[in-house]
Amino acid sequence: MRRRSFIKFLLSTPLGRLISGLLFTGAAAGVLYLDLQKTDVRRSEGALKAILLPYPKLSGLVSVEEALANRRSIRDYTEEPLTLEELSQLLWAAYGVSETRYGLRTAPSAGAQYPLELYALVGTNGVKTDKGYLAPGIYHYDPHSHSITLLKQGDFREDLYYAALEQRWVLTAPVSLIFTAVYSRTVRVYGERGRVRYVPMDLGHAGQNVYLQATALGLGTVAVGAFNDEEVARILGLSERETPLYIMPVGRPASRYKLSEKELIDYIEKHRRR
Ligand SMILES: Cc1cc2nc3c(=O)[nH]c(=O)nc-3n(C[C@H](O)[C@H](O)[C@H](O)COP(=O)(O)O)c2cc1C
Known part of the structure; x- marks a missing residue:
């Protein structure tokens, strides 16, 4: 039996499904350990001083609907800055910790490999704090300590x-969140499928989290995929292991978008009549 048909056959049996399920869960658990040990990027960060963010809020006034x-x-966007609480909440929603074991x-991640890294590019007077403004610059987010570290000032x-x-x-925008991926984290487990499917899927989940959290906070964002990879990598000071994937500018919307229930129902009704 050829290898591909053997795998198909295996997945069609209950035992095969059990084994593949266990492999997936095993990969997830193994990787979680690795996740906490991640040393494949930002090795020098230990020497830099982390800014501890306000704790994320687990309830809000806007429903998911x-x-x-x-x-x-x-x-x-208007010229108003974000607050440090808003930046904290956005980073947490994007890729923060939601399970403490x-x-x-x-955001879900194939095999819990968490290939994404998250940066905040803060403009001058872009984020208001208790004492004034966050220094403009490029910050790297650490989900486990919920902190950011200034990598480059300006x-x-x-x-x-x-x-x-x-x-x-x-x-x-006063701030842009930037997602990058360390493809090797996912590729070493899933091979090419990890590169072409799982990492982009992971990014989509995290990106949508930013959109929804921004909306719930009365902020606005847009997923920007059109950019020069090498230039963005140079600005962030990335190693060749890391690839920039999304830039998500965030600011206060100059005008709000609001869908009314009537408008939606009229739309659905019109399309039902076709
Ligand atoms: C993968 C991807 C790449 C995108 N790249 C850009 C971009 O470079 N610039 C931009 O202004 N919008 C970009 N967008 C936003 C889309 O234009 C937007 O989602 C689409 O017009 C639908 O509008 P909506 O998000 O308000 O529903 C991108 C969206 C996705 C999903």
Whole structure:
């Protein structure tokens, strides 16, 4: 029997399904250990001082249905900064810890490999704190200690704007969250399928978390996938192990999007009559 048909045969039997289920769970558990030990990027970070973020809030005033209905890609922002609490909440929603035994995250991840890394590029006066403003610069997020570490000081929004093919919202947003991936974390378990399927799926989950949390906080964001990879990698100072995937500018929307129930029902009714 050829290898592929043997695997198909195995998956069609209850025993085969059990074995593959156990393998998936085993990979997940093994990896969780590795996740806490992750040393494949940012080795020098230990020497830098982490900024401890306010604890994430686990309840809010907006339902998941409202956040889904009112989520839009927002590209026009006011000049108002975010607060440190808002930045903290966005980072947690994106990729923070939501399970304390193994450090599982708010976004699902194939085999719990967690290939993504998350950065916040903060502009001048972009994030308001108790004492003033966060220093402008590029920060790396650590989900386990829920802290950020300043890697590079300065306002890099203009650099990012040029790297993102002059998309204005990258220049005007007070903050951009940037997702990168260390593909090898997923590829070493799943091979090519990890690269072409699982890592992009992981990114989609985390990206949608940012959209929904931003909407629930009255903020706006847009997923930006069009940019020059090498330029963004240079701005963030990434090693060749890490690939930038999404830039998500975040700001206060210049105008809010709101879907009414009537509008939605009218739309559905119109399409039912066709
Ligand atoms: C993979 C991906 C890449 C995207 N890249 C960009 C981009 O580079 N610039 C941009 O302004 N919007 C970008 N978008 C946002 C889409 O334009 C937007 O989601 C779409 O127009 C639907 O609008 P909505 O998000 O408000 O529902 C991207 C969305 C996805 C999912």
